[in-house]
Amino acid sequence: xxxxxxxxxxxxxxxxxxxxxxxxxxxxxxxxxxxxxxxxxxxxxxxxxxxxxxxxxxxxxxxxxxxxxxxxxxxxxxxxxxxxxxxxxxxxxxxxxxxxxxxxxxxxxxxxxxxxxxxxxxxxxxxxxxxxxxxxxxxxxxxxxxxxxxxxxxxxxxxxxxxxxxxxxxxxxxxxxxxxxxxxxxxxxxxxxxxxxxxxxxxxxxxxxxxxxxxxxxxxxxxxxxxxxxxxxxxxxxxxxxxxxxxxxxxxxxxxxxxxxxxxxxxxx
Numbered sequence: 001x002x003x004x005x006x007x008x009x010x011x012x013x014x015x016x017x018x019x020x021x022x023x024x025x026x027x028x029x030x031x032x033x034x035x036x037x038x039x040x041x042x043x044x045x046x047x048x049x050x051x052x053x054x055x056x057x058x059x060x061x062x063x064x065x066x067x068x069x070x071x072x073x074x075x076x077x078x079x080x081x082x083x084x085x086x087x088x089x090x091x092x093x094x095x096x097x098x099x100x101x102x103x104x105x106x107x108x109x110x111x112x113x114x115x116x117x118x119x120x121x122x123x124x125x126x127x128x129x130x131x132x133x134x135x136x137x138x139x140x141x142x143x144x145x146x147x148x149x150x151x152x153x154x155x156x157x158x159x160x161x162x163x164x165x166x167x168x169x170x171x172x173x174x175x176x177x178x179x180x181x182x183x184x185x186x187x188x189x190x191x192x193x194x195x196x197x198x199x200x201x202x203x204x205x206x207x208x209x210x211x212x213x214x215x216x217x218x219x220x221x222x223x224x225x226x227x228x229x230x231x232x233x234x235x236x237x238x239x240x241x242x243x244x245x246x247x248x249x250x251x252x253x254x255x256x257x258x259x260x261x262x263x264x265x266x267x268x269x
Contacts, residue, residue, distance in 0.1 A: 003072045006098040007032075007063040007082075012089040013239070014127050019052040019061065028052075028090060032063060035085040039078070040069040049104040049247040050111045053197070055239030057128065059114075060093065062247040064104040110174060110248040112190040115203040116241045119183040129184070130203075130241035136210030138185060141178050144209045144219045145187060148176035148202065153225035156232050157202050158195035169225070171195060178206070188245070200242060204235035 009032070017025035021033065029046050036044040049062040073081070075095040082092045118129035119136065155169040174190045187203050205222060208214040214222075214230070222230065 001072070002066065002068050002100055004098045004100045004102050005065045005075065005078065006094075006096050006102060006104070007065055007092055008094040009058065009061045009063055010091050010093055011058050011061070012127065013052060013055050013057045015089060017054045018056070019048050019050075019058070028058075028061075029063070031087060031090055032065075032082075035082050036065055036067065038085060039073070039081050040067045042067045042069045047104050049108045050194075050244050052242075052244055053239055056242045056244070058244040060246045061244050062104045062108070062249075064098065064102055066100070104247075107249055108247050109250060110190055110192055111194065112188065112245045112248070113194070113199045114243050114245045115187040115199060115237060116243070117185040117187070117203070117207065117237075118241075119185065127240055128243075130238050132207055132210075134211055136185065136207065137212065138178065138180050138210065140212075140216070141185070141187075141206050141210040142180075144206055144216060145176050145178040145189075147216075147219065147223060148189065149173050152223045154195055154198055154223075155225040156222045156227040156230070157198050157205070159197040159201075159233070159236075167195070169195065171198070190248075197236060200237040200239065201232050201235065203237040203241070205230075205232060207237070208235055 009028075011028050013019070013028065015026065016028050019028040021027050021030045029048060033044055033046050036046065045066040047064055052058060052061070075097055079092050079095040082095070086092070116129045118125070118131045121131060122129060151170065151172045153169050154171050158169060171191055171193065176189045179186045179188065187206060189199060189202070205214060205219070209216070209219055218230070222232070
């Protein structure tokens with residue numbers, strides 16, 4: 001009998017070539033599939049709500065698991081046994097039964113990412129932040145981040161995506177904010193979908209605003225699709241600081257709140 005489970009997963013993406021399965025590469029979904037099929041003794045179909053690139057992390061990625069095992073385990077048993085088989089840098093936080101029609105990516109109505117910029121060297125969280133050594137104007141960055149909310153042409157902030165040739169550069173951003181937490185600058189953004197490398201390029205450009213290299217007038221031009229005089233690709237922020245923070249489905253709370261729980265924060269003491 002066909003069964004579907006909704007998994008919520010956190011992972012440290014440092015050692016992986018992204019979340020999606022690839023030939024001859026170690027990926028998060030590849031590890032999850034291997035563990036699931038070993039437990040269920042049946043082929044498994046898996047799909048994540050959001051694609052994360054090599055080195056990008058997740059606080060609450062959502063994955064559907066579909067299989068036809070002879071005996072379907074209780075969700076808590078499945079959670080426990082998956083975690084026993086998975087590597088230390090992948091953890092399943094929750095398993096719930098879902099309708100067979102459930103699709104982690106197609107049914108999601110919003111995704112939220114957070115990018116963490118550190119203004120000081122950190123001994124414990126180097127893998128999870130971008131350390132920017134120069135002083136940053138957080139006030140200017142906050143003002144620029146707020147302008148991202150709304151409907152914009154993000155041509156300047158996307159990389160060519162071979163999986164979506166001819167895709168529209170228009171994205172409606174639900175929210176965009178920069179939150180200062182001591183030496184940590186958290187850039188949070190939520191939208192129904194994202195273009196390839198959009199968040200990392202937005203973050204890299206925001207840092208240029210903070211360094212005084214891009215004015216707010218120049219930032220507005222970028223949000224209108226005019227990158228003349230700017231090399232946005234060269235400003236792409238490193239993958240280390242980026243987290244998929246949450247995924248929202250109909251009937252669930254707005255995404256970013258999930259990532260603000262204290263146990264999911266990166267602390268700088």
